[in-house]
Amino acid sequence: MKIAPIASFVTIALAAFSLTSASAQDARIIHVPGVEAPVYAEAEWDLPLPKADTPMYDRSFIAEGGAAATAPDGASRYTAQEYNFPMGALRVLKWESGPVIHQITFETQLYMLKGTASVGVAGDIVTINAGDAVFLPSGILRNSDPDGETVILTYIVSNTSDAPKAKVVRGEGLNVMAIAQWMDGEDPTTATDHDAILKAPDGAAKFTAKRYSGDGNSFRHAVLEAGGRTTPATNGRDILIYINKGRMKRTEDGVEYTVEAGDAIREENAKSGYWEILEASEFIATDMPFDPSQPRYNLQRSTNAVAGTGYRQE
């Protein structure tokens, strides 16, 4: 029997598959050090122009792992570092040079750490810059001629909205909140006005925070001064934090985790914890809510994610 080569349900992606490290897949995982998060070589490139009678939509080929080396000249080449948590996943995409091409697939949110690119937002193509965030992106991330390094945090996380809308949130112009926190004896104290922050005692944590609000989820970008300790807090959901600068110590449920730039950590739902700022630091945080009553955008990476069986809907 002759098999029709194109009328096929089979892949049109040209790629090799790779197995995801099991070490970071433990359901109890809290801290994923950057040195342990697997890094994959990736390449993506545009499809050749279609024949007149085979219209094609905007998409790219992707090759991963060893197959990336076989990508054609001019392909977009980057690395993807993967951080998997029980309630969500983060991939840090890094281009040192060359064109930026990345097909949005399962990603539900992204945060532009460095560089500039265009991406789809509810059918429109928008340009995003460092410090911008997109909720429910679509289409293909592109920059044909980037000026230096491009780094994009891409997330697969849920949200709490029953009808979430795609949205771009610009970092520029967002309100920057200054905060100081300290323990006044047994009492946790937080100050947000200028004078009170200036009067905060030694040992207070001092930081600024920007909030990027999407439908049912958000990003928080925090810049923290060295020294000091935050007040204890308990979250109503898991929070995924990527440290992009500095070194901090998290104490949660009596367990200490020292994290540094390139690490990701989960603040676990319903667990009390606090931070000690060991060096001047920065992090990007987003929620990993899990609500079984929301059937959509509840994609969760399986704890035994491997090619071909990697996702399940919860």
Place this chain on the structure above:
Amino acid sequence: MKLCAMDMDKNDRSIMTETEVPLTQVSDTEWISEKQDAKYWGIAISQPGEPFPGGPTEMHLTNGPRIVWSMQGHAEITQQDGTTCRLATGEGIYVDGRALHHSVFAPSRVPVITLNVTFPGTVDYEFK
């Protein structure tokens, strides 16, 4: 008759839904649809449990509306919002030409044979 179907949401991302194929009763025991348009058809075979090239985040397009029927084995198709449809032998799915999707044959114990009928046009086909 309702069929599992791919579609796009307002965010321009693929979702799983249902579509209706109208049927007319022609006897006490039979219902049939109108004659439908078709562009071409083909058959594909995939080995069971075959990891899809591109890994778990791979997604692809068909670039045309089509209907895919599993004639043997099981397949599982996932959309960008995480919604999933599983095809057992004899079950079909309507594919929107724009809908990025990820397909796996891991649930199957036997090679997955699908019949693919592609409709005219590039995006959507309205069943008569």
